[in-house]
Structures are given as structure tokens and as C-alpha cells.
Amino acid sequence: MNGAAHDQTMATPTGQIKQFALESGASVVGIADPCAWDEHVPEGHRPYDILPDARSVVVVGSRGPTAGAWRSPQHRLMEVNGYDFRNDAAIHKVANLIESRFDHQAIQAPGLPTGGHLPPMSMMLAAVLAGLGTRSLAANIILNPKYGLLYYSACITTLELQHDHMLEQDVCPHPMCVKTYQRFGKTPCLAACPADEGGCLDGSIDEQGRIDYSLFDRERCVTRSMNFGINSFQVAMAEIVAESDPETQQNMVNSDFFSRSCSAITHYKESVAQCFECMRVCPIGRAERKLK
Ligand code: SF4
Ligand code: SF4
Incomplete structure (x- = not known):
């Protein structure tokens, strides 16, 4: 954002909140319409079930491992420095800003369970509905077109903000992966953790270059990555x-x-993720990690 466009954007609550989120540790920020959940989840899991009169859901995505961490030949170092809760800190600040500056209610969307094993809200779905990424063949991870793997948090608010649209273009598969699939029958992530060889992933790509079928053995992945x-x-x-x-x-x-x-x-850090191998081979976001 710069010049007149920047001034105009910053004059609105939407622009101010997005700018603040970026300054608070988010790499990306989007805003979803709470009604967008209606066709995806049952009652009890919609934003307005959690905060009555919800008008907007602000979603932030933050990078975990640094470029150096991805480069390290000691892959297991990612177990302890892969994630730093930056997204949670950023969304907490955003919620405070909405209540203190804009005089509207805000609550951090519950991405962890309050009972049982499933959280009331899926941060993956929140990221998709806010236009920050799309589902991938690699463990259904939501890939952002610029950064690839990100960690997401969200905040539900009664403040009416300008909503973003879902991405029109699938992030996965990358064109290079489509070519690899056509030639070898596997994409890089599918080859890194193949279900038919004791791994967790399987899938296919149709003639239009889109995901046709995908399989993610979550239980098996958990035994390896957590x-x-x-x-x-x-x-x-x-x-x-x-x-x-x-x-x-x-x-x-x-x-x-x-x-x-x-x-x-x-x-509560080592338990977040201990295996990044399907993401290590993914070309999405690799350009962002190319540093000297
Ligand atoms: S075990 Fe590792 S490589 Fe396989 S799906 Fe899980 S995170 Fe990806
Ligand atoms: S390696 Fe290719 S197919 Fe696999 S998640 Fe990344 S973009 Fe998608």
C-alpha cells in the first residue's frame, strides 16, 4: 500500500485493522463473512454461534520456520523452532484494538478444543474463507500463494468490515507439480510420504491440472509428526x-x-509439529525462502 491508495485504505477501519495486524506479526490478513461458514459447518461451529451478532472474522497467517531453519540439514531442529505463536499474539492484539479503538466486541476464534478432540472452529476453513489460501495435496495444509505453509488464527467481531473473497485460483498443485505428476504419477509431496509405502499421502490430478482425489491418513501422520x-x-x-x-x-x-x-x-511447542517433510519439497513459497 502506498500514496493515495494507502491513505484511502487507512481511513477505513478495515484498512487500519489490516495494517495493524501486519505490524503485529501477521504475514497475511484477510476478512471473512461469518455467513460464509453456513454451507460448510453445522450449527454450533459458525462464528455467530460463538459471538452473537458477529459481522466479520479477521484471519491472520504467520510464518513459522525461518528461511535458515528450512535450509538446515538437521531437519529435527524444526521440532523446536518451527513455530512461535506469532499468529496467536497478532490476533490477540487485533481483538484488543477492535474493542479499544472501534468500540465493538471481539473474541479470538477457538482453534483449540474446549471439550473432546475437535476445536469449535477450524482455522483452516477460516483461512480459505478469508481468501488467504487453498487446500493442498500435502496433508490438506492450506497453502498461501506467496508464502506456502502458514499458521492461522482468527478473531470474530461484531464490527462490520469489508469482506474478502475466497481465492479464485487453486494454489495447489503448482504447475511444476502437475508436470511431475503427468510424468511420474506423483507430485513432490506425494513422493515424500506415499501412503502405499507406509506414508500418509495419496492423490491424483485431473486433466485440467486440479486436485481430483486426495487421501491424508491423519492418524498415521500424527504418530510421526506429533x-x-x-x-x-x-x-x-x-x-x-x-x-x-x-x-x-x-x-x-x-x-x-x-x-x-x-x-x-x-x-507446548514441540507438540505442534515435528515433521515438515511434505512441505520441505513443496515449491509454493520457496521463492520467499531464497535468501543469501
Ligand atoms: S508424516 Fe510428515 S510428510 Fe507425512 S503427511 Fe505428515 S507431516 Fe507430511
Ligand atoms: S508439492 Fe505440489 S502438489 Fe504437493 S502440496 Fe505442494 S504444490 Fe501441492
């Missing part, structure tokens, strides 16, 4: 408590597995 976290702590704790031999029990408490499980729940 080894440490609440679940591993619960499993380890049950085994430790049941162990009758004091020496074995002591070794279990001091083990690498239990230590990392404790670390994951106390910092």
Missing part, C-alpha cells in the same frame, strides 16, 4: 505409574522420551 505432547505424556505417565520395579521406574522417569514429553507440555 510424537511428544499431551498424548505421549499421558501414555508415559500411565506406564511409569504401573511399573513395579523401582529401578526401571526411575529410568523411565529420566528417559529421553519422558523428558521430551514433559518439555512438550510445559512449553
Whole structure:
């Protein structure tokens, strides 16, 4: 944004909120119409079920790993520095701004479960409806056309803002992936984690170069990409408590597995994602990571 266009945009609440979100750590920001959820989710999961009279949903996307982290030959470093909650911090500031400057209610959209295992709102769907990305063949990750993998948070508000449209063009598959698929029957992500060889992904691309079919074995992916976290702590704790031999029990408490499980729940960071291999080979966003 610059010049007259910038001034005009900044004169509106929509422009001010978007600019503020970018200054607060978001790489991208979009605004969705709460009614856009109607055709995708059941009652109870729509923005206005969470905040009555919701008029807008502000969605931010932030980058996780830095270009250097993607480049490191030590892939497992991504387990501990792949994600920094920047999107959550940015959306919290946006919610505060809406309430303090614009005198309207705002609430962070619940992207984590309040009961059971499913969150009340999908941040993936929020990102799509706000025009920030589209679903990919790689674990259904929502890819942004400029940055590829992003982490999303959203804020529901009673403030009427200008809504963005969904992207008209699919981000995935990249033209290079279409060519690779036509030649070898696999895209880079499908080749990185093939379901027929013990991996999690399968899919096909039609003659128009669009996703025709996709399979994501989420349970299998979780066992590979989220080894440490609440679940591993619960499993380890049950085994430790049941162990009758004091020496074995002591070794279990001091083990690498239990230590990392404790670390994951106390910092709540290692549990976010420990495998980026399908994204590592994805060409979307690669240009943004090309630094000296
Ligand atoms: S995150 Fe890892 S395990 Fe999961 S689909 Fe991607 S490559 Fe496979
Ligand atoms: S590598 Fe990326 S762009 Fe290509 S098919 Fe997989 S997710 Fe889509």
C-alpha cells in the first residue's frame, strides 16, 4: 500500500485493522463473512454461534520456520523452532484494538478444543474463507500463494468490515507439480510420504491440472509428526505409574522420551509439529525462502 491508495485504505477501519495486524506479526490478513461458514459447518461451529451478532472474522497467517531453519540439514531442529505463536499474539492484539479503538466486541476464534478432540472452529476453513489460501495435496495444509505453509488464527467481531473473497485460483498443485505428476504419477509431496509405502499421502490430478482425489491418513501422520505432547505424556505417565520395579521406574522417569514429553507440555511447542517433510519439497513459497 502506498500514496493515495494507502491513505484511502487507512481511513477505513478495515484498512487500519489490516495494517495493524501486519505490524503485529501477521504475514497475511484477510476478512471473512461469518455467513460464509453456513454451507460448510453445522450449527454450533459458525462464528455467530460463538459471538452473537458477529459481522466479520479477521484471519491472520504467520510464518513459522525461518528461511535458515528450512535450509538446515538437521531437519529435527524444526521440532523446536518451527513455530512461535506469532499468529496467536497478532490476533490477540487485533481483538484488543477492535474493542479499544472501534468500540465493538471481539473474541479470538477457538482453534483449540474446549471439550473432546475437535476445536469449535477450524482455522483452516477460516483461512480459505478469508481468501488467504487453498487446500493442498500435502496433508490438506492450506497453502498461501506467496508464502506456502502458514499458521492461522482468527478473531470474530461484531464490527462490520469489508469482506474478502475466497481465492479464485487453486494454489495447489503448482504447475511444476502437475508436470511431475503427468510424468511420474506423483507430485513432490506425494513422493515424500506415499501412503502405499507406509506414508500418509495419496492423490491424483485431473486433466485440467486440479486436485481430483486426495487421501491424508491423519492418524498415521500424527504418530510421526506429533510424537511428544499431551498424548505421549499421558501414555508415559500411565506406564511409569504401573511399573513395579523401582529401578526401571526411575529410568523411565529420566528417559529421553519422558523428558521430551514433559518439555512438550510445559512449553507446548514441540507438540505442534515435528515433521515438515511434505512441505520441505513443496515449491509454493520457496521463492520467499531464497535468501543469501
Ligand atoms: S507431516 Fe510428515 S508424516 Fe505428515 S503427511 Fe507430511 S510428510 Fe507425512
Ligand atoms: S508439492 Fe505442494 S504444490 Fe505440489 S502438489 Fe504437493 S502440496 Fe501441492
